[in-house]
Amino acid sequence: MIIELFCKEQLILVYFIQSILHKIIKMAYSLLRIRKVSPFRISRVLQADKASLWRFHLEPECAQFLRLGVFTRNYGKILGSSNYDFTGSEPSSSFDFTDLTCPHTWYPIARRKKRKVILHVGPTNSGKTYNALKQLERSSSGVYCGPLRLLAWEVAKRLNKANVPCDLITGQEKELVEGANHKSVTVEMADVTSVYDCAIIDEIQASLMVGCKQRGFSFTRALLGIAANELHLCGDPAVVPLVEDILKVTGDDVEVLTYERLSPLVPLKVPVRSVSDIKTGDCLVTFSRKDIYRHKNTIEKAGKHLCSVVYGSLPPETRTAQATRFNDATNDFDVLVASDAIGMGLNLNISRIIFSTLEKFDGTETRDLTVSEIKQIAGRAGRFRSQFPVGEVTCLHKEDLPLLHSSLKSPSPIIERAGLFPTYDLLSRYSQAHPKLGLYKILEHFVENAKLSSNYFISNVEDMMKAAALVDELPLKLQDKYLFVVSPVDINDEISGRGFAQFAQNYSKTRVVKLREILSDDTVKVPRTPTELKELESIHKVLDLYVWLSLRLEDSFPDREVAASQKSICNVLIEQFLEANRLISHIPFSSKKLRSRRKF
Numbered sequence: 001m002i003i004e005l006f007c008k009e010q011l012i013l014v015y016f017i018q019s020i021l022h023k024i025i026k027m028a029y030s031l032l033r034i035r036k037v038s039p040f041r042i043s044r045v046l047q048a049d050k051a052s053l054w055r056f057h058l059e060p061e062c063a064q065f066l067r068l069g070v071f072t073r074n075y076g077k078i079l080g081s082s083n084y085d086f087t088g089s090e091p092s093s094s095f096d097f098t099d100l101t102c103p104h105t106w107y108p109i110a111r112r113k114k115r116k117v118i119l120h121v122g123p124t125n126s127g128k129t130y131n132a133l134k135q136l137e138r139s140s141s142g143v144y145c146g147p148l149r150l151l152a153w154e155v156a157k158r159l160n161k162a163n164v165p166c167d168l169i170t171g172q173e174k175e176l177v178e179g180a181n182h183k184s185v186t187v188e189m190a191d192v193t194s195v196y197d198c199a200i201i202d203e204i205q206a207s208l209m210v211g212c213k214q215r216g217f218s219f220t221r222a223l224l225g226i227a228a229n230e231l232h233l234c235g236d237p238a239v240v241p242l243v244e245d246i247l248k249v250t251g252d253d254v255e256v257l258t259y260e261r262l263s264p265l266v267p268l269k270v271p272v273r274s275v276s277d278i279k280t281g282d283c284l285v286t287f288s289r290k291d292i293y294r295h296k297n298t299i300e301k302a303g304k305h306l307c308s309v310v311y312g313s314l315p316p317e318t319r320t321a322q323a324t325r326f327n328d329a330t331n332d333f334d335v336l337v338a339s340d341a342i343g344m345g346l347n348l349n350i351s352r353i354i355f356s357t358l359e360k361f362d363g364t365e366t367r368d369l370t371v372s373e374i375k376q377i378a379g380r381a382g383r384f385r386s387q388f389p390v391g392e393v394t395c396l397h398k399e400d401l402p403l404l405h406s407s408l409k410s411p412s413p414i415i416e417r418a419g420l421f422p423t424y425d426l427l428s429r430y431s432q433a434h435p436k437l438g439l440y441k442i443l444e445h446f447v448e449n450a451k452l453s454s455n456y457f458i459s460n461v462e463d464m465m466k467a468a469a470l471v472d473e474l475p476l477k478l479q480d481k482y483l484f485v486v487s488p489v490d491i492n493d494e495i496s497g498r499g500f501a502q503f504a505q506n507y508s509k510t511r512v513v514k515l516r517e518i519l520s521d522d523t524v525k526v527p528r529t530p531t532e533l534k535e536l537e538s539i540h541k542v543l544d545l546y547v548w549l550s551l552r553l554e555d556s557f558p559d560r561e562v563a564a565s566q567k568s569i570c571n572v573l574i575e576q577f578l579e580a581n582r583l584i585s586h587i588p589f590s591s592k593k594l595r596s597r598r599k600f
C-alpha cells in the first residue's frame, strides 16, 4: 500500500515536471517568435502613427494586435489570456468581442516594459504635480497627460520656460517645438505606441470617478497603455487600492508617495452674508452660467470689485485669459466667479472660496456635490507660494456650512472601478462579424453585453450614441462614422449638434466640407443678450469641431486656418464683452432664493 502510494506520488511528480518543462519550452519558443516578428512590424506601426494625428483615435492599441498576428497570439498566452487570440482568420460571429476582461493585453508595447509606477497622492495643493513635473524635466523623453487643455498649456509653457523643449498636443492644437523630446497633451491624445523615459497622468481620480463616466476610459487607456520607464500618477489617495489592483496584472512596480497640504486651508464658521463682505481674492463658485453672470452683476454693481469669470462652455482661450487677468494683481479684476471648471489642478490666486450652493445639475439631475468635488474645489484657495498663503472656504448660506465642514474633514470615498470602453479595432472586428449593424447598434450591444472584471465599469456613451444615430443615416464607412462619433461635439447643444450634422452630411456627399457653406459671413457678431452670448459660445464650439476634424481629415476639411481665425474672433468678442460687462443691463437680478433649502 505504502509502495503503491509512493509510486503514484512519483508518477504525479514526473507528470508535473514534464508539464512544466513543456510549458517552459513553449514559452521560450513563443518568446523567440516574438523577437523575430515584432521589431520590424512595431517600427512600421510607430512610423505610421507619427504620420497623422487622427490615427491616435482610429488605430490605437488593438490595431497592433490585429496586424501582428503571431506576436499577438503568443503575447496573449504569455499574459495568460486568450482574449485576443486572433489568428488572422476572418472574424467569426461566435467570437465574443464583448469580453473586455483583460484590457491590459490591448497594449503590447507597454506590456513589454516593466514600468516603475509612482503614485503621488495627497490633498490638493500638496505639490503632487510639481514633484512629478520635476522628474519629467529631468527625463530624456516624456509626456504629460492632463485632463484639461488649460493644464496641458500650462505644463507646455512651464517646460519650455525651463529650457525643456516641449510640444503641445491637444485635440485641436499641435504646436511642435524644434528639438522637443517632451510632449504635453490632453489625456485623449496620449500616444500608446511611442516609448518614453517618463510619463505623467495628472488628476487620475477624475478619470476613475463614477461622475466622470464619459472620459474615464481615456485615463484607463493611458494608465494601461503608456509605455514609459517611469509612470507618475498624481491624484487623490482614494485611487490607490484600485490602481494597485489594476496594475497587479501588468507586472509593473508600484510605489506610493503620500503628500501633505503645503499651506493651510481654513473652513470658516460664518457664511458670507452680503455682497459688501466680498473682498479681493475671493472666488464665488456657482454651477449655472446664468448664476455666474447674476453674481458677477451683483458684485460689480456694488462698485468695489470687478470680476473675471471661468466656466465650462467658455472657450478655453477665453478661460485662460480670464484666469490670467484674475491672477494678475496689477489690474482691477480681483474677484473670480466660476463654476467647477476651476476644480482641477489649476493654480489661481484665490484667497477664499465661497460656495453659492452645494448642489449641481449634472446634466440629468440636481444632486449634492460629492466629498471629492467639494475638496477639489475648496482646495483652490491659498495655493502654496501664491499671494494668499492661507486659504479660506465658506458658503453663501449658513445651512450649507455643516456639509461643507464635514466634507472637508472626510476622506474621499475609495474609488472602486475605472471606466473602460472598447477600442476602435474591437468595434471594427465586431462590425465585420455583424455587417448589418450600424454603429449605434454596435455601441449599444457593447454597452449591454460587455464582460468586465470587477475593476472596471463600461463608460457611459450616451452622447456618442446620439452622434452615432445621426451618422448611421449617412453613407459613411465605419471608420468615418467612428471618427465623427469620438469628436468633441457637444451633441446636446443645439447649434453644435446642427454644425456636427452638417459637417457629416457634407462630408458624406462630397468629401469636402467648406466652412463658408456652413457658417454665413454675418454669423459672428458682438453679443448683446445672454442668448446671443450663448450662441457665440456654441459657434465657437462648431469652429473648434471643424479644427478638430481638419487635423484628422486634412483634405476634406481644408479651411482650418479660416476656422482658427474665426475662433479667435469669437474669443476676442467674448472677452471684450466680458470686460465691458455688457450683460449687466440684460440679466435680471433675481431675489429668488438661489437654492433649495437643505435640512440637517
Ligand SMILES: Nc1ncnc2c1ncn2[C@@H]1O[C@H](COP(=O)(O)OP(=O)(O)OP(=O)(O)O)[C@@H](O)[C@H]1O
Binding pocket: 123, 124, 125, 126, 127, 128, 129, 130, 131, 234, 262, 344, 345, 346, 347, 379, 383, 384, 385
Ligand atoms: N517644492 C516646491 N517649491 C516651490 N513651489 C512648489 C513646491 N511644491 C509645490 N509648489 C507650488 O505649489 C503649488 C501647488 O503645487 P501642485 O500644483 O503641485 O499641487 P497639487 O498637489 O498637484 O494640487 P492639485 O491637487 O490641486 O492639483 C504650485 O503653484 C506649485 O508650483
Ligand SMILES: [Mg+2]
Binding pocket: 128, 129, 130, 202, 203, 234, 345
Ligand atoms: Mg496637481
